[in-house]
Amino acid sequence: MNDNDVVRDLTLDGNAVAGLLEEVFGADMTTADGECAHCGSANAVGALRAYTRAPGVVLRCPACGGVIARIVQTPRGTLVDLRGAAHLAVRR
Amino acid sequence: MRRPLEWQIATVKAIAQETAQVKTITLALPGWTAHRAGQHYDVRLTAADGYQAQRSYSIASPPERPGEVDLTVERIPDGEVSPYLHDVLVVGDAVEVRGPVGGYFVWEASSGGPLLLVAGGSGVVPLMAMLRHRAAAGAKVPARLLYSSRTLEDVIYRQELEALASRDGLEVFHTLTRGQPKGWTGYARRIDQPMLAEVSGPLGTAALAFICGPTALVETTASALVQLGLPQERVRTERFGPTGT
Numbered sequence: 389m390n391d392n393d394v395v396r397d398l399t400l401d402g403n404a405v406a407g408l409l410e411e412v413f414g415a416d417m418t419t420a421d422g423e424c425a426h427c428g429s430a431n432a433v434g435a436l437r438a439y440t441r442a443p444g445v446v447l448r449c450p451a452c453g454g455v456i457a458r459i460v461q462t463p464r465g466t467l468v469d470l471r472g473a474a475h476l477a478v479r480r
Numbered sequence: 481m482r483r484p485l486e487w488q489i490a491t492v493k494a495i496a497q498e499t500a501q502v503k504t505i506t507l508a509l510p511g512w513t514a515h516r517a518g519q520h521y522d523v524r525l526t527a528a529d530g531y532q533a534q535r536s537y538s539i540a541s542p543p544e545r546p547g548e549v550d551l552t553v554e555r556i557p558d559g560e561v562s563p564y565l566h567d568v569l570v571v572g573d574a575v576e577v578r579g580p581v582g583g584y585f586v587w588e589a590s591s592g593g594p595l596l597l598v599a600g601g602s603g604v605v606p607l608m609a610m611l612r613h614r615a616a617a618g619a620k621v622p623a624r625l626l627y628s629s630r631t632l633e634d635v636i637y638r639q640e641l642e643a644l645a646s647r648d649g650l651e652v653f654h655t656l657t658r659g660q661p662k663g664w665t666g667y668a669r670r671i672d673q674p675m676l677a678e679v680s681g682p683l684g685t686a687a688l689a690f691i692c693g694p695t696a697l698v699e700t701t702a703s704a705l706v707q708l709g710l711p712q713e714r715v716r717t718e719r720f721g722p723t724g725t
């Protein structure tokens with residue numbers, strides 16, 4: 389197993405952080421459609437790659453690998469960086 | 481309006497050993513709400529010093545069992561949560577959980593089919609919830625499960641899958657990648673495009689596919705199915721890697 393395999397095996401997807409996303413956004417976000425601000429690909433948040441073995445959660449575009457969202461929880465609150473998302477369409 | 485997502489204290493009602501590394505934990509929930517097959521519960525452990533560790537586990541049971549859920553958990557040796565759930569937790573213990581969560585990787589009887597399920601290892605768990613729901617709801621949609629395990633002893637839910645497959649409309653195909661018992665007639669290699677073509681062929685390209693397993697299996701399978709003609713939007717994936725511990 390080389391380093392790339394290790395990283396690949398540590399990759400989850402948006403489904404694994406459904407609870408955190410619902411806590412932050414107040415709705416199920418895994419079915420929300422998002423547009424990547426880097427490459428323009430459209431993907432459901434559940435299909436984004438999720439990296440969870442860090443102090444925060446990073447969601448990346450499955451097409452280009454660009455960072456779409458970063459979410460960090462601290463004792464004082466939750467920081468959400470969404471500059472990699474051109475938009476998110478949340479279903480009713 | 482959906483209820484807000486809140487943590488609740490569940491009680492361990494039963495623990496069953498599925499394979500050497502896999503247990504099913506039945507939780508009784510005071511705030512149970514019907515889930516959709518494929519959804520998760522988050523489990524949170526708090527140490528005496530306040531340190532918290534949280535993981536998301538797929539629900540294995542169908543929504544037709546009010547008041548409780550089964551979580552099937554693989555023991556990951558260097559994990560923070562699964563060794564506790566395996567080695568310390570006993571019946572009667574309290575566990576902090578919230579859910580059900582997630583709506584992307586779900587199948588309901590009303591979603592229709594035909595249903596193509598592809599699992600690697602403990603990735604079979606959410607797919608089992610779908611098959612149990614299919615049986616409990618009396619759904620007749622044709623369904624096929626292709627399930628990759630290391631050895632026969634690593635196959636989770638083996639007997640129940642055999643029983644379910646003897647009913648109308650479900651066929652189960654196993655592939656054993658590390659070792660096969662004498663006289664094994666199933667597949668004996670990693671999932672590849674020819675295998676997927678054989679298994680998915682009779683369902684046609686209108687199949688609804690759910691793939692759950694390690695990233696490599698998920699990506700290989702998803703791209704092969706799209707090449708075989710399934711529309712991308714009918715191929716749903718969930719990466720169920722060793723970090724889901």
